[in-house]
Amino acid sequence: MPEPKQYDAIVIGTGQGGKPLAVALAKAGWKTAVIERQYIGGTCVNVGCTPTKTMFNSARVAYLARRGVEYGVHTGSVAVNMPEVRARKQRVVESFRDGGRRSIEATKGLDLLMGEASFTGPHSIEVGMNDGGGRQSLVADKIFINAGARPSKPEVEGIDEVSYLDSTSVMEFDQLPGHLLVMGGGYIGSEFGQMFRRFGSEVTIVHRGARPLTNEDPDVADEVASLFREDGVTLLLNSEVLRADRNESDVRLTVRTPEGEQTLIGSHLLVAVGRTPNTERLNLRAAGVETNTQGFIKVNDRLETNVPGVYAIGDVNGGPQFTHISYDDFRIIRANLIEGGDATTKDRLVPYTVFIDPQLGRVGLTETEARKRGLSIRVAKLPMSHVARAIEMSETRGFIKAVVESATNQILGCAVLGVEGGELMAMLEIAMMGRLPYTVLKDGIFAHPTMAESLNNLFMAMDS
Numbered sequence: 001m002p003e004p005k006q007y008d009a010i011v012i013g014t015g016q017g018g019k020p021l022a023v024a025l026a027k028a029g030w031k032t033a034v035i036e037r038q039y040i041g042g043t044c045v046n047v048g049c050t051p052t053k054t055m056f057n058s059a060r061v062a063y064l065a066r067r068g069v070e071y072g073v074h075t076g077s078v079a080v081n082m083p084e085v086r087a088r089k090q091r092v093v094e095s096f097r098d099g100g101r102r103s104i105e106a107t108k109g110l111d112l113l114m115g116e117a118s119f120t121g122p123h124s125i126e127v128g129m130n131d132g133g134g135r136q137s138l139v140a141d142k143i144f145i146n147a148g149a150r151p152s153k154p155e156v157e158g159i160d161e162v163s164y165l166d167s168t169s170v171m172e173f174d175q176l177p178g179h180l181l182v183m184g185g186g187y188i189g190s191e192f193g194q195m196f197r198r199f200g201s202e203v204t205i206v207h208r209g210a211r212p213l214t215n216e217d218p219d220v221a222d223e224v225a226s227l228f229r230e231d232g233v234t235l236l237l238n239s240e241v242l243r244a245d246r247n248e249s250d251v252r253l254t255v256r257t258p259e260g261e262q263t264l265i266g267s268h269l270l271v272a273v274g275r276t277p278n279t280e281r282l283n284l285r286a287a288g289v290e291t292n293t294q295g296f297i298k299v300n301d302r303l304e305t306n307v308p309g310v311y312a313i314g315d316v317n318g319g320p321q322f323t324h325i326s327y328d329d330f331r332i333i334r335a336n337l338i339e340g341g342d343a344t345t346k347d348r349l350v351p352y353t354v355f356i357d358p359q360l361g362r363v364g365l366t367e368t369e370a371r372k373r374g375l376s377i378r379v380a381k382l383p384m385s386h387v388a389r390a391i392e393m394s395e396t397r398g399f400i401k402a403v404v405e406s407a408t409n410q411i412l413g414c415a416v417l418g419v420e421g422g423e424l425m426a427m428l429e430i431a432m433m434g435r436l437p438y439t440v441l442k443d444g445i446f447a448h449p450t451m452a453e454s455l456n457n458l459f460m461a462m463d464s
C-alpha cells in the first residue's frame with residue numbers, strides 16, 4: 001500500500017452540507033479531499049427535493065389545465081406524457097449536479113475522489129475508487145461525515161418478493177401507474193401520492209397514524225386529509241400493511257384497518273416509511289465513532305462526534321432531515337472552524353415546507369407542542385377563503401394558523417396550508433427571528449393584493 005496522502009480535511013459525501021463545506025475549507029487554505037460514491041450533490045439534487053419538486057410542478061400544471069374552465073380557459077383534454085415529465089426533471093437535476101461538480105473542480109486545493117470512503121482509523125480513510133483505480137489511503141486531522149440517508153425498508157412479510165418502488169425509482173416511470181399503492185402518509189408519501197393522482201393514477205395511501213403528516217396539529221392534518229380526498233386520493237388511516245404479494249402484474253397488500261382486514265390490489269407499490277442513515281459501510285468502528293440504535297451518528301450541538309476531530313453533518317447525524325438543515329450544519333462548522341465563531345444547533349428554527357398542493361409551510365411550535373409545554377398561548381386562524389389574493393387565484397383551500405405567546409405577543413410558530421404556503425410561512429419566520437410581536441404584523445402595511453396582506457386579518461382575527 002502506498003503512503004497515505006495527507007490532507008488538512010476530508011469530507012465524506014457531497015450532500016447539502018458536504019459540498020459547500022469542502023469548497024469553503026479549501027478556499028480558507030485547508031488542503032481538502034471530498035469523496036463521493038455516487039452523484040455530486042447527494043440526495044436533494046439528484047433523488048430528493050429537486051426532481052420531486054420539478055415533477056410536482058408538472059403535476060400541478062396538469063391539475064390547473066383540468067381546472068382551466070374555472071378560469072374561463074378551455075384547453076381540451078389533458079394528457080400527461082411521462083417520458084416528457086421525466087426528461088424535464090432530468091434536465092433540471094443534471095444542470096444542478098453539473099453546477100455542483102464545476103464548483104468543486106474550480107476550487108483550488110480541493111481534490112474530488114469518486115469512490116466509497118470507509119474509516120481505517122480515527123483519522124484515516126480508505127477510498128475504493130469507482131473507476132477501478134484500486135484503493136487510496138488518506139489521512140487528515142479533521143474528518144467530516146456527510147453520508148446522508150436512503151429509503152428504509154419496511155418489516156412486512158413478502159415485501160422482498162413484490163419488487164416495490166422507493167422515492168428514487170418511483171420517479172422513473174415511462175408509463176403512468178394504473179393504481180399506485182403508497183405505504184406511508186408522511187411528507188414523502190403524501191407528496192408522491194398527490195402528484196401521481198394529478199398525473200392521472202388511482203392512488204391509495206395506507207398510513208399507520210390517525211391522520212397523514214402525523215406530527216402536525218390535528219386540525220392541519222385533518223385539512224390535508226380532506227384535501228387529498230377531494231383530489232380523489234384514497235386514504236386508509238389507522239391502518240397497517242401486514243403482507244405484500246405479487247399476482248402476475250398486480251401487487252396485493254393485506255392491510256389491517258379499523259374496519260377489519262382488507263386486500264388492496266394495485267399496479268405498483270411505493271414504500272415511503274422513513275430513511276436509514278448511510279453508516280454501515282463507513283466502518284465507523286475502526287474510528288470508534290458512536291452511533292445510536294438506528295445507526296445515526298451521535299453528535300453534540302457543535303456537530304462533533306465522540307472522536308476529536310471527527311464531525312457529522314446533515315441527515316446522517318439524526319437531526320431534522322432537510323436540505324436547509326444540512327446546509328446550516330455546514331454554516332455551524334464554517335463559523336466554528338474557519339471564522340473563529342461559536343455556533344451551535346441550540347434553539348435554531350427548523351422551518352419546512354411540505355410540497356403538497358396547496359403547500360404546507362411550517363415553522364416553530366405547533367399548537368399541540370405549545371400546550372404540551374404548558375405555555376399560555378393564543379391561536380390565530382384565517383381560512384384561505386378569506387384571503388383576497390387566494391380568491392382571485394381560485395386557490396381558496398387551506399388556512400393560516402399562528403401560535404402566539406400570551407405574555408409577550410411573540411409568534412411561537414405557524415402553519416400555512418395554502419397556495420405558496422412556504423413563502424408566507426417564511427414571512428412569519430422572519431418576524432420570529434426578529435422577535436417581533438404579532439401586533440406589528442397586524443398593523444403593518446402590506447401591498448394589496450398579496451398573500452402577505454392576509455397577516456393583517458390573521459392577527460385581527462385573534463383579537464376578536
Ligand SMILES: Cc1cc2nc3c(=O)[nH]c(=O)nc-3n(C[C@H](O)[C@H](O)[C@H](O)COP(=O)(O)OP(=O)(O)OC[C@H]3O[C@@H](n4cnc5c(N)ncnc54)[C@H](O)[C@@H]3O)c2cc1C
Nearest residue numbers: 013015016037042043044048117147148314315321322323
Ligand atoms: C423524495 C425526497 C424529497 C425530499 N424533499 C425535500 C424538500 O423538499 N426539502 C428539503 O429540505 N428536504 C427534502 N428532502 C430531504 C433532503 O433531500 C435531505 O435532507 C438532504 O439531501 C440531506 O442532505 P445530506 O447533506 O445530509 O446528505 P445527502 O444529500 O444524502 O448526501 C450524502 C452523500 O454522501 C454520499 N455517500 C454516502 N456514503 C458514502 C461513502 N461511504 N463514501 C462516499 N460517499 C458517500 C452519497 O452518495 C450522497 O451523495 C427530500 C428527500 C427525499 C428522499
